[in-house]
Amino acid sequence: MGSAVPAAPVHAGASGRVYVTNQQDNTLSVIDARTYKVVATVPAGVAPEGVAVTKGGRHVYIANSGSARVSVLDTGNNKIVATVPVGKSPTGVGLSPDGRSLYVTNGSSNTVSVIDTRTNRVAATIPVGKSPVNVAFSPDGGSAYVANSGSGSLSVINTSTRRVARSLSAGRSPVGVAITPDGKSAYVADEVGKQVLAVATRTGKATAVEVGEGPFDVAIGPDGHVAYSADLGPGNVSVIDTSSHRVSATLALGPPGTDPFNLEVTNEAIYVTNQGAGTLKVIDPTSHKVVATVTLGASPYGVAVS
Secondary structure, eight states: OOOBOOOSOOOOSSSOEEEEEETTTTEEEEEETTTTEEEEEEEOOSSEEEEEEOTTSSEEEEEETTTTEEEEEETTTTEEEEEEEOSSSEEEEEEOTTSSEEEEEETTTTEEEEEETTTTEEEEEEEOSSSEEEEEEOTTSSEEEEEETTTTEEEEEETTTTEEEEEEEOOSSEEEEEEOTTSSEEEEEETTTTEEEEEETTTOOEEEEEOSSSEEEEEEOTTSSEEEEEETTTTEEEEEETTTTEEEEEEEOSSTTOOEEEEEEOSSOEEEEETTTTEEEEEOTTTOOEEEEEEOSSSEEEEEEO
């Protein structure tokens, strides 16, 4: 069911679970964050990609890009309890801060589906830019930022009206997006541009940070002082100082072909899925050392932590 390199325990949260989608296996790996053991492998859907978990850890939402469905997992018994039809090629999922809405990017429909988490039904479908990949929320939940890889833009959705309020320029191929805790900046992974953009949410002004080849995802540390970029090409994670907009460290996760893909960051750990290597790396955010390597299924994609 998977193996891990022994290390000091990491306490990830209330339930201490890490959830990773295995795109080519059509499964979800459930990992104990204290022991780094895979405790369950759950059938998810066709080509599962983005994944999100509720704050209390009760439910996990999985975007199945191959079946235009979102699966809902009950973490109490690790069973799929609902399947929600959405647009074509759902890729990214994001829970609103209040937990009442799940936003789903539909890459081939150029839309975002809004799922009411109380009913598990689509409450709205919002047209956005071309080939939306990921979505992130402002801290107050008033805005959702959608990275549109095909149109080089961020669609900023007013979550009250459920309409796009404005569009911000975001490089050549924005794929990953994360918002700082103060809501003032959107950090965007520009895969083709080989850069991370720090976009001022008020003015739209972008500051470029050169990182490794093929950055696919970006995450912000809980205190907002550091951003992390998963750089596919060289097999690295770039550590970005958000005050200076410079790379302060480069963490090597493996040779080219390791393919660091998606990130999740807590106070205790940085979690990185590696598509090519079929692993999850767990990194200590203070020492920047890899404290565990967990073997997963084929082509691990999204990661979420409860």
